Amino acid sequence: MPVPAGALAARLSLNQGSVDRWDLRQAVGGCARHGYPFIGPWRHRVAEVGLPAAARLVRDAGIAVSSLCRGGWFPAESAGERRRRVDDNLRAVEEAAALGTDVLVLVCGPASGRDIDGGRAMVAEGIAAVAPYAASCGVRLAIEPLHPMFAGDRSVVVTLAEALDLAGPYPASMVGVIVDVYHVWWDPTVYEQIARAGGEGRILGFHVSDWLAPPPDVLKGRGLMGDGVIELRRLRAAVDEAGYDGPIEVEIFNQGLWDLPGDELLALMKHRYLAYV
Amino acid sequence: MPVPAGALAARLSLNQGSVDRWDLRQAVGGCARHGYPFIGPWRHRVAEVGLPAAARLVRDAGIAVSSLCRGGWFPAESAGERRRRVDDNLRAVEEAAALGTDVLVLVCGPASGRDIDGGRAMVAEGIAAVAPYAASCGVRLAIEPLHPMFAGDRSVVVTLAEALDLAGPYPASMVGVIVDVYHVWWDPTVYEQIARAGGEGRILGFHVSDWLAPPPDVLKGRGLMGDGVIELRRLRAAVDEAGYDGPIEVEIFNQGLWDLPGDELLALMKHRYLAYV
Numbered sequence: 001m002p003v004p005a006g007a008l009a010a011r012l013s014l015n016q017g018s019v020d021r022w023d024l025r026q027a028v029g030g031c032a033r034h035g036y037p038f039i040g041p042w043r044h045r046v047a048e049v050g051l052p053a054a055a056r057l058v059r060d061a062g063i064a065v066s067s068l069c070r071g072g073w074f075p076a077e078s079a080g081e082r083r084r085r086v087d088d089n090l091r092a093v094e095e096a097a098a099l100g101t102d103v104l105v106l107v108c109g110p111a112s113g114r115d116i117d118g119g120r121a122m123v124a125e126g127i128a129a130v131a132p133y134a135a136s137c138g139v140r141l142a143i144e145p146l147h148p149m150f151a152g153d154r155s156v157v158v159t160l161a162e163a164l165d166l167a168g169p170y171p172a173s174m175v176g177v178i179v180d181v182y183h184v185w186w187d188p189t190v191y192e193q194i195a196r197a198g199g200e201g202r203i204l205g206f207h208v209s210d211w212l213a214p215p216p217d218v219l220k221g222r223g224l225m226g227d228g229v230i231e232l233r234r235l236r237a238a239v240d241e242a243g244y245d246g247p248i249e250v251e252i253f254n255q256g257l258w259d260l261p262g263d264e265l266l267a268l269m270k271h272r273y274l275a276y277v
Numbered sequence: 278m279p280v281p282a283g284a285l286a287a288r289l290s291l292n293q294g295s296v297d298r299w300d301l302r303q304a305v306g307g308c309a310r311h312g313y314p315f316i317g318p319w320r321h322r323v324a325e326v327g328l329p330a331a332a333r334l335v336r337d338a339g340i341a342v343s344s345l346c347r348g349g350w351f352p353a354e355s356a357g358e359r360r361r362r363v364d365d366n367l368r369a370v371e372e373a374a375a376l377g378t379d380v381l382v383l384v385c386g387p388a389s390g391r392d393i394d395g396g397r398a399m400v401a402e403g404i405a406a407v408a409p410y411a412a413s414c415g416v417r418l419a420i421e422p423l424h425p426m427f428a429g430d431r432s433v434v435v436t437l438a439e440a441l442d443l444a445g446p447y448p449a450s451m452v453g454v455i456v457d458v459y460h461v462w463w464d465p466t467v468y469e470q471i472a473r474a475g476g477e478g479r480i481l482g483f484h485v486s487d488w489l490a491p492p493p494d495v496l497k498g499r500g501l502m503g504d505g506v507i508e509l510r511r512l513r514a515a516v517d518e519a520g521y522d523g524p525i526e527v528e529i530f531n532q533g534l535w536d537l538p539g540d541e542l543l544a545l546m547k548h549r550y551l552a553y554v
Contacts, residue, residue, distance in 0.1 A: 110490065114506050115508070120465070147426065148424060148425045149425070151463035151488075152488050152489070152490030152505070153490040158463050158464075159465060185393075185428075186428035186429075186435050187425070188397070188438070188439045211429050213387065213429030213430040214429065215426065215429070215495055218495060219491070229429045
């Protein structure tokens with residue numbers, strides 16, 4: 001579904017994880033120079049600058065914040081550690097609000113040990129402990145299912161169906177999901193679940209990259225849009241069709257791309273975004 | 278669910294891919310020495326020896342063949358190439374029958390290009406083209422869903438649900454599925470789908486290894502049972518409960534383990550199998 005390039009360009013967001021060599025100030029400057037209207041910062045990059053300075057930085061540059069990465073990581077062996085994780089999520093909520101975004105991305109975390117269903121129950125408890133405070137701050141929790149290859153070390157939530165089931169008990173104004181093509185493209189039910197997420201008004205973000213075949217690395221093997229096998233335009237059309245018209249974050253973890261000069265990388269990603277998404 | 282070690286030992290099968298350094302003759306000898314009542318050979322290893330010699334080898338050693346790896350790989354760009362793939366599957370059926378196993382494992386193959394749903398349709402066509410001949414040879418097709426991290430380069434079939442949907446049009450005497458813990462452990466619906474597979478009488482094999490967290494490699498990063506995060510005993514109990522009482526293949530692709538002397542590796546795998554499966 002071709003759309004006017006201008007409409008697509010107006011939704012472009014730089015997930016800060018795509019440009020590992022830049023701090024927040026540099027990334028915001030890059031967004032301004034290369035016409036990325038949005039940025040999705042990471043918390044450790046915000047912490048480097050300090051929250052008030054980070055908020056000023058993006059505001060002064062006229063760049064909007066599409067989301068904050070990331071809360072979550074709920075499962076832990078002891079109740080005390082799980083409370084500590086929840087507290088950290090409350091801080092993340094405050095940071096999102098201060099940065100002017102209403103979307104906090106949740107990477108839910110792995111199970112402690114072998115009990116994946118137990119880990120899933122702890123994620124549900126964690127969300128229950130954070131959601132009311134988030135709502136009071138005007139921040140929505142965006143559960144991001146990760147690719148099943150991260151089920152052991154990053155997220156027990158691995159499908160959109162599972163994320164939507166977790167979101168189910170809450171109104172869409174409180175809890176939704178992120179659709180990241182890299183994490184969900186393989187799912188035989190992905191279009192059905194995107195339609196379901198849209199019908200519930202729960203799509204809070206759309207992330208793009210590509211799946212290289214075979215993947216060169218588990219963590220840092222994401223591809224530039226157009227270099228892999230994901231049907232990017234079909235997925236984007238499905239997300240549009242489902243009613244999502246917000247920012248689209250380019251989020252690529254790839255050592256080879258991280259090694260490029262930041263300005264070249266931002267130009268390249270924007271070019272591929274317009275050509276393939 | 279503890280079971281008598283003897284009952285478990287009687288089901289042990291060596292998938293030949295676990296011992297990369299050994300040819301079929303060596304692997305069969307290893308099975309005899311270490312008390313593996315079954316072996317799951319790979320076709321290229323059978324071809325090295327020649328089919329009649331391979332069949333004699335296992336028969337003379339008193340080792341049963343649990344399955345033949347592998348048919349499948351159906352999607353291809355041209356109709357001619359797809360026909361060639363089907364022909365190759367017909368040869369694989371004949372080889373399975375000659376080796377004395379009624380299970381041909383199907384690794385269904387990746388899409389050619391970006392059309393994953395098109396690839397899935399080609400898999401369905403391929404199975405339709407092979408299943409009647411397989412049935413006439415007394416060989417059942419066992420669709421093995423692979424982990425979604427192989428969706429781009431090895432299999433468009435990535436969940437048990439999808440495999441069972443593909444098997445659905447055929448009687449269980451013709452088409453079933455392989456449950457490999459490495460490929461399905463992450464699935465929030467895995468126990469439901471194992472019960473479904475069992476209810477339909479379609480479980481044709483059970484493969485074990487472990488999931489290391491984080492995985493050290495995409496292809497060769499499987500772990501020894503007990504070294505990872507998979508709930509092996511719970512999954513085995515579920516497969517038992519679903520009515521499967523056939524061979525259990527140890528299938529581990531791991532360079533570090535491949536580098537061990539074969540006899541040490543077989544002893545180690547059997548020890549871990551009895552302790553953790």
